[in-house]
Structure formats: structure tokens, C-alpha cells
Amino acid sequence: MxxxxxxxxxxxxxxxxxxxxxxxxxxxxxxxxxxxxxxxxxxxxxxxxxxxxxxxxxxxxxxxxxxxxxxxxxxxxxxxxxxxxxxxxxxxxxxxxxxxxxxxxxxxxxxxxxxxxxxxxxxxxxxxxxxxxxxxxxxxxxxxxxxxxxxxxxxxxxxxxxxxxxxxxxxxxxxxxxxxAAAEHDRAAALASHVPHLLAGALAGATHRTAAPDAVLALAAGSFRDGTRVAATPAARTVNLLLGNREEVLRELTGVRAYLDDLAAALRTGDRERLTARYDEAGAVRRLLSDRAYTTRVRDFPVDGDHTGEVGWLRETGAAGGYLGACQVREGRVRYTARLPRAGSGVTRGPDGPADAVDRR
Amino acid sequence: MxxxxxxxxxxxxxxxxxxxxxxxxxxxxxxxxxxxxxxxxxxxxxxxxxxxxxxxxxxxxxxxxxxxxxxxxxxxxxxxxxxxxxxxxxxxxxxxxxxxxxxxxxxxxxxxxxxxxxxxxxxxxxxxxxxxxxxxxxxxxxxxxxxxxxxxxxxxxxxxxxxxxxxxxxxxxxxxxxxxAAAEHDRAAALASHVPHLLAGALAGATHRTAAPDAVLALAAGSFRDGTRVAATPAARTVNLLLGNREEVLRELTGVRAYLDDLAAALRTGDRERLTARYDEAGAVRRLLSDRAYTTRVRDFPVDGDHTGEVGWLRETGAAGGYLGACQVREGRVRYTARLPRAGSGVTRGPDGPADAVDRR
The missing domain is CATH 3.40.50.720 (NAD(P)-binding Rossmann-like Domain)
Incomplete structure (x- = not known):
């Protein structure tokens, strides 16, 4: 009960x-x-x-x-x-x-x-x-x-x-x-969370300095509201997270800026084909956030002894875009149920996830 | 009825x-x-x-x-x-x-x-x-x-x-x-809508090219979801709107990139004070989207004759961040009721809105 x-x-x-x-x-x-x-x-x-x-x-x-x-x-x-x-x-x-x-x-x-x-x-x-x-x-x-x-x-x-x-x-x-792993978290969080705070700050801050900011705010709808939302986070918290992950944030920002340069160059020369290809690529990634297909994998490990294999499998699961949906300890073994992006549903490749485990129940 | x-x-x-x-x-x-x-x-x-x-x-x-x-x-x-x-x-x-x-x-x-x-x-x-x-x-x-x-x-x-x-x-x-005015719309829309599409495309596109994209997507929460949402717009539509406003988009992008450079430079040197000042500024602009105070202004104009004064007042209202809440024609006159950001509630200045009109009803 x-x-x-x-x-x-x-x-x-x-x-x-x-x-x-x-x-x-x-x-x-x-x-x-x-x-x-x-x-x-x-x-x-x-x-x-x-x-x-x-x-x-x-x-x-x-x-x-x-x-x-x-x-x-x-x-x-x-x-x-x-x-x-x-x-x-x-x-x-x-x-x-x-x-x-x-x-x-x-x-x-x-x-x-x-x-x-x-x-x-x-x-x-x-x-x-x-x-x-x-x-x-x-x-x-x-x-x-x-x-x-x-x-x-x-x-x-x-x-x-x-x-x-x-x-x-x-x-x-x-x-x-x-x-x-901690280092892999910090690299992924740089792009998943910290760089978006930089872009939001730049968009909102540039609006402060543009010629007619009040008209911009009058027209602001979904894309501007969404794109600037985290700029309203208390500044001290944003600054802490950026400084706390400085190297990774600057590294990932370099990649974002390169993509932005590429978009801007194609726009400047009126290269419709190149712009469309870039947006097709970007859109495919974004749609994975809602459309991703997952498959279930079960693995178990002994509770006692050396945990190297268990830790390696766990970190591999997260790095492949997976997550744990269950974790049970019984009879001296721990059983994890992981959800992993289905092959072909990863960004650039099928997930390097572990093989399907034997169900030892 | x-x-x-x-x-x-x-x-x-x-x-x-x-x-x-x-x-x-x-x-x-x-x-x-x-x-x-x-x-x-x-x-x-x-x-x-x-x-x-x-x-x-x-x-x-x-x-x-x-x-x-x-x-x-x-x-x-x-x-x-x-x-x-x-x-x-x-x-x-x-x-x-x-x-x-x-x-x-x-x-x-x-x-x-x-x-x-x-x-x-x-x-x-x-x-x-x-x-x-x-x-x-x-x-x-x-x-x-x-x-x-x-x-x-x-x-x-x-x-x-x-x-x-x-x-x-x-x-x-x-x-x-x-x-x-059409030109003022295009300039404001560049920052209010088109540049956000560029930033969203760059963030989603760079995720495609980063070392461990699947982990990024696994961690993606509010800031990444919001910051990439419009990257999922059909590419042809995004490309049309960017090419259709190319000069203004590139001009406003320059300002956004300058702000981003400024943030990145402060991050690189660990300048907490400068980062905080920039985010205070950016946050203040963003909060105006939800916290802005408005005041009501009423103006009327003759329906017939020269419309220069009416058009000028209308364009000034939009440029100051205002909008129309009512428009009535009676007895040969048109009466507009405008909502304008209250003095002190504009971005860099009180609105250059028109003076309160005499209520001629």
C-alpha cells in the first residue's frame, strides 16, 4: 500500500x-x-x-x-x-x-x-x-x-x-x-545549453543597440521570443555556467560560428542551393528532438567486484544518446534497461550502443 | 444580433x-x-x-x-x-x-x-x-x-x-x-524574425558536425529546444525569407555577431564583470517582451484630403513600438486608438510617440 x-x-x-x-x-x-x-x-x-x-x-x-x-x-x-x-x-x-x-x-x-x-x-x-x-x-x-x-x-x-x-x-x-563521464557531459552541455545562452544573449543584446529596437520588440513573435528566452536568466547564473565550462563552450562556439559564417556567405552571394542544403541538414537534426525512434536494451552486471565493464557500458549508453529507464538490483546482479536511439535514428550514424543483452531473469 | x-x-x-x-x-x-x-x-x-x-x-x-x-x-x-x-x-x-x-x-x-x-x-x-x-x-x-x-x-x-x-x-x-513603412518593417523583421532563423540554423547545423551529437540531443532541454525550433521550418520557406530581406538581414547579423564576439572575448579572458554587464543589458531587453507598460493615445484625422499627417503619425506609432487597438470612422473623421510603450519602458529612450490627442467625441 x-x-x-x-x-x-x-x-x-x-x-x-x-x-x-x-x-x-x-x-x-x-x-x-x-x-x-x-x-x-x-x-x-x-x-x-x-x-x-x-x-x-x-x-x-x-x-x-x-x-x-x-x-x-x-x-x-x-x-x-x-x-x-x-x-x-x-x-x-x-x-x-x-x-x-x-x-x-x-x-x-x-x-x-x-x-x-x-x-x-x-x-x-x-x-x-x-x-x-x-x-x-x-x-x-x-x-x-x-x-x-x-x-x-x-x-x-x-x-x-x-x-x-x-x-x-x-x-x-x-x-x-x-x-x-564528466568530461563528456561538459562537452555535450556546452552545445546543448551553454552556447544557446551565448546566442540568446547576443540576439537580445544586439536588439538593445540596433537603430529602432522598439519596432523590433513590437514585431517579436515566436522565433525572437524563443531565441532570446534564456537571455532573461539572472546574469550571475549565466556567467557562472559559461565561466565554469569555458574551454568547451569556446570550442563548440567555434563550430556554431563556422556554420553561421557559411549561412551568411551563402546568403550574401544569393546561393539558394547552398542555403537550402544547410537548412535541410539543420532541420533534420532539429526534428530528431521530437521524432527520434528508440529501442530498448537490457544489460546486467555483477554487483560486486570490478565495475570497469559496467561503467564503460553506462558511459557508452549516454554518449550514444541513450538513457536509463530502469535499474534493479537482485540476486547479486544489477540490471539496467536502457533506451537507445534506433539504428539510423542517430545524427551521423547508428548508435554505438551495446549489443542486445541476454535476459537473465 | x-x-x-x-x-x-x-x-x-x-x-x-x-x-x-x-x-x-x-x-x-x-x-x-x-x-x-x-x-x-x-x-x-x-x-x-x-x-x-x-x-x-x-x-x-x-x-x-x-x-x-x-x-x-x-x-x-x-x-x-x-x-x-x-x-x-x-x-x-x-x-x-x-x-x-x-x-x-x-x-x-x-x-x-x-x-x-x-x-x-x-x-x-x-x-x-x-x-x-x-x-x-x-x-x-x-x-x-x-x-x-x-x-x-x-x-x-x-x-x-x-x-x-x-x-x-x-x-x-x-x-x-x-x-x-515598408522599409522600417523590413529592418525590424530582420532582427525580430530573420536573424533568429540564422542563429537557429547555425546551432542545429553545428550539432550535426560536432564530435558527439547524440549526447547533445540527449541533454537538449529548454535552451537548445527553443534556440533551434525554427531550424525545423521547411528549408524553402526559410531560404525565401532570408533572400527576400538579404541586405537588412546581413546588416543586423553584423550587430549580433559583434555582440557575440564581445561575449566570447569576455569569456575567453574570464572577465566576469564584463560578461555580467552584457547579460544585464540583454536580460533587460528580453524582459521588456513580457513586462512592458503601455499607455493609450487617441488621435483623429479627417477622412478626406491630404493624408500625409495621418500616415506620418501611423508610421511613428509603429516605429515607437506601438500598435493600434481601435480604428473608427464617423462624421468625416477617422479615430485611432494606439497603445504605446510608456515613457521609460522603451529600450533606449521614451517612445517618440505623438502627444495625447484631444478627445473630439
């Missing part, structure tokens, strides 16, 4: 003692969702006003980060990106040795390196839910903000925390868990 | 004989809306399949453009941009001398020049509804697609057709009619 308002999948996590450190847009949304799913959740935020707002929403907020994480089984680190290495250290010291830690920062290599330096790879799982809004703060948070999101997790050398957290994210958030 | 399903405002246009030439996404949506509002509408499309689809939706479709426009009071030209000058000539020849003509093309200077050459300025009103979708064709059309849209109309030396069409668009579509 489950409580009213929680599902059977969620019921497995009822009563789990979790904490959220940093209860802004993302952290607040995680906290509210965990609470609604029946977990025992505490929170903390450095801002007293945010703490008061959280209490008004009926959330258990403590006055110090140490009090919030003491005795917890799981802690989400949701503060601003530059604060994560320090917050990780503080939370690790204040929590028990088996407490699983994760974060929601928009880049992963730096915080993963900090965890390695701090000897936390056995219990820290770098994470990044690919959702959000151009709004900020707990007032914009809600328990459904992250429902169904793609949620990157970076499996480390010890996979038990990864498996357990994957199960929770699947059950509570209905997440599509994308397993990726 | 009005029929069920039509409003009092629409009732004034019941039975008006209108035609739509080109019944794709935009033309089809106009036709369906006009029909639902009680107008007597005929249509024509060069594609026999589209004609059949339109008939299946209960629309009166004729076999030739001449038959569709004969005896009509109003014709919307909704074919592809490059066909408009020719279509204008054909429709003008097949319609009566008092039939008002308008179009929905994404650029206005070229078709306005064609109308001048053809001696049609007394009955052709260049138009451009600022709405649409990345989809195409009658199957994607619907009677509500253009509801509430910003709809540019270019007032010419004879304003009677402009006034009448403005009244119809306000009543039937709930449009915000933005009056602009």
Missing part, C-alpha cells in the same frame, strides 16, 4: 532521510518533489529570506548546513556552481560516511575533480538535471519542474551510489537518467 | 466577400478564421492536393485564381514570397477596381514597390502577421493560429483601404495592428 499522492515506485523511497543544500529554483524544486514523494527531507539555504520562504511552504529548514545534513542518507548540493567544491567538503564532513552526495551543477569535471581530491568518489555522484527556467529563486520553484527531465549522472569507480540514486531519480522524478 | 459563434465586432464584417490565394499554413489559417467569423470566403491554391484538403474542411475552393477572386471585396495573397509580385498582378487584373488587396509576406519593400509599379497603391495594403509555426501546409493550419498576433500593415498614400483592413483585423483576429 502507498500513501495517497505517492506511487508504488516512490513508495520504495518513503522515509528516506534526504537533505537539500541550497533551496533556490532547482534545489527548492527537488526538495518539494522529494517531500511530496514521502521522503523525510530537510533543507538549508545561506539566505535567511529563502529559509523563511521555505518554511512558509511547510518545509523543514534548519539554521545551519551541518544540522541540515546530520544523519541524512542522501544530500543534494544545489548552490551556485562556484561554491560547490567548498560546499562538498563541508557537507562531507558534517554527514555520515555512508551518506550519498550528489549535485546539480551545470558542469561536472571541476566538481568531480574536487571530489577525487577530497577522497569522496565512493559516495559522490556528480549530477545535472537538464531543466530549469529563466526565473530564479524558491518562489519560482515547484515540485513538477524536473518531472521527466533528462538527468545526467556520472558513474564513478564505485557504482553502488550511482545505482541507488538512479533508482530514486527514476521513481520520484520520472527522470531519463543519462550516464556520462 | 450576431450569429452564434461570431462576436459583435465580427458581425460588422459578416457577409463580406473575401478570398484567400494560397491556402497553406498562414493562408489556410486566415481562410478558416474568416469563415468562422461569418465572412463569405473563397480560396485557391496552385496545389491540387491542398485544394482537396481545403474542400474536406468545408471550404469553398475554386479551380482557378481568377474564379476565386472575381467579385470579391478583399483578397489575401498568401503564396510564397517570390511569387507575390506576379500573383499581385494576376489578382489585380481578375478582381474589381475597388477590391482591397493585401499580402502576408515576410518582407514588404519589394512587394510594395511592385504594387507601385503596377499602379495599385490605392488598393493594396502590404501586410505581415507576426506568427506562424515551424510546420507547413494546410494540415497545420487552424482558425486560431493568428489570434492576437502583431500584424504589420503598411499605410500608403491613400489610407481608406488601410483603415478598413485594420478594422477587420482587429475585429476578426484580435490583432495588434502595427503600422510601419
Amino acid at each position: 502507498t500513501d495517497a499522492g505517492t506511487t508504488a515506485a516512490e513508495a520504495a523511497y518513503r522515509g528516506v532521510r534526504a537533505a537539500v543544500v541550497g533551496t533556490g529554483l532547482i534545489g527548492g524544486s527537488i526538495l518539494l518533489r522529494l517531500r511530496d514523494a514521502g521522503l523525510d527531507v530537510t533543507g538549508w539555504d545561506p539566505d535567511p529570506t529563502t529559509r523563511d520562504q521555505a518554511r512558509e511552504r511547510g518545509v523543514s529548514i534548519l539554521e545551519t548546513v551541518e544540522a541540515a545534513v546530520a544523519g541524512r542518507e542522501l544530500v543534494f548540493l544545489c548552490g551556485p556552481l562556484p561554491t560547490l567544491p567548498t560546499a562538498l567538503s563541508a557537507v562531507a564532513a558534517a554527514s555520515g560516511p555512508d551518506c550519498i552526495l550528489t549535485d546539480v551543477g551545470s558542469t561536472k569535471a571541476e566538481v568531480a575533480a574536487a571530489a577525487a581530491r577530497q577522497g569522496l568518489l565512493h559516495r559522490f555522484v556528480p549530477g545535472h538535471p537538464m531543466a530549469g527556467a529563466e526565473l530564479a529563486g524558491l518562489t519560482a520553484a515547484g515540485p513538477t519542474l524536473l518531472d521527466g527531465a533528462a538527468w545526467v549522472l556520472c558513474p564513478g569507480p564505485v557504482t553502488a551510489p550511482f545505482r541507488w540514486l538512479t533508482g530514486l531519480l527514476l521513481a520520484v522524478f520520472g527522470a531519463r537518467v543519462v550516464p556520462l | 450576431t450569429d452564434a459563434g461570431t462576436t459583435a465586432a465580427e458581425a460588422a464584417y459578416r457577409g463580406v466577400r473575401a478570398a484567400v490565394v494560397g491556402t497553406g499554413l498562414i493562408g489556410g489559417s486566415i481562410l478558416l478564421r474568416l469563415r468562422d467569423a461569418g465572412l463569405d470566403v473563397t480560396g485557391w491554391d496552385p496545389d491540387p492536393t491542398t485544394r482537396d484538403q481545403a474542400r474536406e474542411r468545408g471550404v469553398s475552393i475554386l479551380e482557378t485564381v481568377e474564379a476565386a477572386v472575381a467579385g470579391r471585396e478583399l483578397v489575401f495573397l498568401c503564396g510564397p514570397l517570390p511569387t507575390l509580385p506576379t500573383a499581385l498582378s494576376a489578382v489585380a487584373a481578375a478582381s474589381g477596381p475597388d477590391c482591397i488587396l493585401t499580402d502576408v509576406g515576410s518582407t514588404k519593400a519589394e512587394v510594395a514597390a511592385a504594387a507601385a509599379r503596377q499602379g495599385l497603391l490605392h488598393r493594396f495594403v502590404p501586410g505581415h502577421p507576426m506568427a506562424g509555426a515551424e510546420l507547413a501546409g494546410l494540415t497545420a493550419a487552424g482558425p486560431t493560429l493568428l489570434d492576437g498576433a502583431a500584424w504589420v500593415l503598411c499605410p500608403g498614400p491613400v489610407t481608406a483601404p488601410f483603415r478598413w483592413l485594420t478594422g477587420l483585423l482587429l475585429a476578426v483576429f484580435g490583432a495588434r495592428v502595427v503600422p510601419l
Whole structure:
């Protein structure tokens, strides 16, 4: 039996003692969702006003980060990106040795390196839910903000925390868990999220400087609204994510600029054929976002022993555009159910996904 | 009394004989809306399949453009941009001398020049509804697609057709009619619509060429989805609108690239302060799209005689970011009710809007 308002999948996590450190847009949304799913959740935020707002929403907020994480089984680190290495250290010291830690920062290599330096790879799982809004703060948070999101997790050398957290994210958030190495996440996020923030900033900023900006805004419909939306993100958050992934962002921006140069050159010379070919190519990629066909692959691995094969398969799954839809541990084995783009439905090739696994049930 | 399903405002246009030439996404949506509002509408499309689809939706479709426009009071030209000058000539020849003509093309200077050459300025009103979708064709059309849209109309030396069409668009579509000179429309549309298509194409196209495109798509959330949406527009339509406004698009693209260069340079040197200042500026412009405060201005002009003052005021209203909310003719005068960005709510200055008019009612 489950409580009213929680599902059977969620019921497995009822009563789990979790904490959220940093209860802004993302952290607040995680906290509210965990609470609604029946977990025992505490929170903390450095801002007293945010703490008061959280209490008004009926959330258990403590006055110090140490009090919030003491005795917890799981802690989400949701503060601003530059604060994560320090917050990780503080939370690790204040929590028990088996407490699983994760974060929601928009880049992963730096915080993963900090965890390695701090000897936390056995219990820290770098994470990044690919959702959000151009709004900020707990007032914009809600328990459904992250429902169904793609949620990157970076499996480390010890996979038990990864498996357990994957199960929770699947059950509570209905997440599509994308397993990726930290460096591969940062490269993909540069194009999937950070460069779009640069383009949106350039389009909105150039409108500030054009000859008749008010007429532009009067005419702004879908393409301009969509193309500038994330320019309204609080500047500090945008700047943090760009600076936190600088090398990858600049590298991917080079490719986008080259494509833009190509389009502009074809436009300048009136080369209809070349323009059409470029837009056919670009449109085919964009349509994959909604039209992609997936196939299911099941793989299992021993729970104990060396995890190299498991980690390799997981990272390969994410790199091929796949995600995890189930993760079950039984009788000494972990079984993953992955969804992978069907052959011919990848961008440039069929996915380098693993072969279909034997169903060992 | 009005029929069920039509409003009092629409009732004034019941039975008006209108035609739509080109019944794709935009033309089809106009036709369906006009029909639902009680107008007597005929249509024509060069594609026999589209004609059949339109008939299946209960629309009166004729076999030739001449038959569709004969005896009509109003014709919307909704074919592809490059066909408009020719279509204008054909429709003008097949319609009566008092039939008002308008179009929905994404650029206005070229078709306005064609109308001048053809001696049609007394009955052709260049138009451009600022709405649409990345989809195409009658199957994607619907009677509500253009509801509430910003709809540019270019007032010419004879304003009677402009006034009448403005009244119809306000009543039937709930449009915000933005009056602009054709050249000013084209410049504003370059940044409001055409450059966003270039940026979307570059972002989606570069994804095709990056090292791990499938992982990018797996992570794609709001900013990538929004930033690439119009890349899925049929390539031929995108190429038409870019080539149709080439000079203005390239000029505005220069400004966007300069802003992007500036962002990239600040990112490369890790200049947090400069990045933040740029995003503060860009964010302020973007937030005006939803937060802008408007004030109402009323002006009237004599219906007869020289229309220079009326046309100048109208164009000034659109250039300042304003739009028309009402247009009434009575006792030899036309009264416009305009909504203008409130002083301090423009981008770089208070609007150069006209002074408050005396209410002459």
C-alpha cells in the first residue's frame, strides 16, 4: 500500500532521510518533489529570506548546513556552481560516511575533480538535471519542474551510489537518467545549453543597440521570443555556467560560428542551393528532438567486484544518446534497461550502443 | 444580433466577400478564421492536393485564381514570397477596381514597390502577421493560429483601404495592428524574425558536425529546444525569407555577431564583470517582451484630403513600438486608438510617440 499522492515506485523511497543544500529554483524544486514523494527531507539555504520562504511552504529548514545534513542518507548540493567544491567538503564532513552526495551543477569535471581530491568518489555522484527556467529563486520553484527531465549522472569507480540514486531519480522524478563521464557531459552541455545562452544573449543584446529596437520588440513573435528566452536568466547564473565550462563552450562556439559564417556567405552571394542544403541538414537534426525512434536494451552486471565493464557500458549508453529507464538490483546482479536511439535514428550514424543483452531473469 | 459563434465586432464584417490565394499554413489559417467569423470566403491554391484538403474542411475552393477572386471585396495573397509580385498582378487584373488587396509576406519593400509599379497603391495594403509555426501546409493550419498576433500593415498614400483592413483585423483576429513603412518593417523583421532563423540554423547545423551529437540531443532541454525550433521550418520557406530581406538581414547579423564576439572575448579572458554587464543589458531587453507598460493615445484625422499627417503619425506609432487597438470612422473623421510603450519602458529612450490627442467625441 502507498500513501495517497505517492506511487508504488516512490513508495520504495518513503522515509528516506534526504537533505537539500541550497533551496533556490532547482534545489527548492527537488526538495518539494522529494517531500511530496514521502521522503523525510530537510533543507538549508545561506539566505535567511529563502529559509523563511521555505518554511512558509511547510518545509523543514534548519539554521545551519551541518544540522541540515546530520544523519541524512542522501544530500543534494544545489548552490551556485562556484561554491560547490567548498560546499562538498563541508557537507562531507558534517554527514555520515555512508551518506550519498550528489549535485546539480551545470558542469561536472571541476566538481568531480574536487571530489577525487577530497577522497569522496565512493559516495559522490556528480549530477545535472537538464531543466530549469529563466526565473530564479524558491518562489519560482515547484515540485513538477524536473518531472521527466533528462538527468545526467556520472558513474564513478564505485557504482553502488550511482545505482541507488538512479533508482530514486527514476521513481520520484520520472527522470531519463543519462550516464556520462564528466568530461563528456561538459562537452555535450556546452552545445546543448551553454552556447544557446551565448546566442540568446547576443540576439537580445544586439536588439538593445540596433537603430529602432522598439519596432523590433513590437514585431517579436515566436522565433525572437524563443531565441532570446534564456537571455532573461539572472546574469550571475549565466556567467557562472559559461565561466565554469569555458574551454568547451569556446570550442563548440567555434563550430556554431563556422556554420553561421557559411549561412551568411551563402546568403550574401544569393546561393539558394547552398542555403537550402544547410537548412535541410539543420532541420533534420532539429526534428530528431521530437521524432527520434528508440529501442530498448537490457544489460546486467555483477554487483560486486570490478565495475570497469559496467561503467564503460553506462558511459557508452549516454554518449550514444541513450538513457536509463530502469535499474534493479537482485540476486547479486544489477540490471539496467536502457533506451537507445534506433539504428539510423542517430545524427551521423547508428548508435554505438551495446549489443542486445541476454535476459537473465 | 450576431450569429452564434461570431462576436459583435465580427458581425460588422459578416457577409463580406473575401478570398484567400494560397491556402497553406498562414493562408489556410486566415481562410478558416474568416469563415468562422461569418465572412463569405473563397480560396485557391496552385496545389491540387491542398485544394482537396481545403474542400474536406468545408471550404469553398475554386479551380482557378481568377474564379476565386472575381467579385470579391478583399483578397489575401498568401503564396510564397517570390511569387507575390506576379500573383499581385494576376489578382489585380481578375478582381474589381475597388477590391482591397493585401499580402502576408515576410518582407514588404519589394512587394510594395511592385504594387507601385503596377499602379495599385490605392488598393493594396502590404501586410505581415507576426506568427506562424515551424510546420507547413494546410494540415497545420487552424482558425486560431493568428489570434492576437502583431500584424504589420503598411499605410500608403491613400489610407481608406488601410483603415478598413485594420478594422477587420482587429475585429476578426484580435490583432495588434502595427503600422510601419515598408522599409522600417523590413529592418525590424530582420532582427525580430530573420536573424533568429540564422542563429537557429547555425546551432542545429553545428550539432550535426560536432564530435558527439547524440549526447547533445540527449541533454537538449529548454535552451537548445527553443534556440533551434525554427531550424525545423521547411528549408524553402526559410531560404525565401532570408533572400527576400538579404541586405537588412546581413546588416543586423553584423550587430549580433559583434555582440557575440564581445561575449566570447569576455569569456575567453574570464572577465566576469564584463560578461555580467552584457547579460544585464540583454536580460533587460528580453524582459521588456513580457513586462512592458503601455499607455493609450487617441488621435483623429479627417477622412478626406491630404493624408500625409495621418500616415506620418501611423508610421511613428509603429516605429515607437506601438500598435493600434481601435480604428473608427464617423462624421468625416477617422479615430485611432494606439497603445504605446510608456515613457521609460522603451529600450533606449521614451517612445517618440505623438502627444495625447484631444478627445473630439
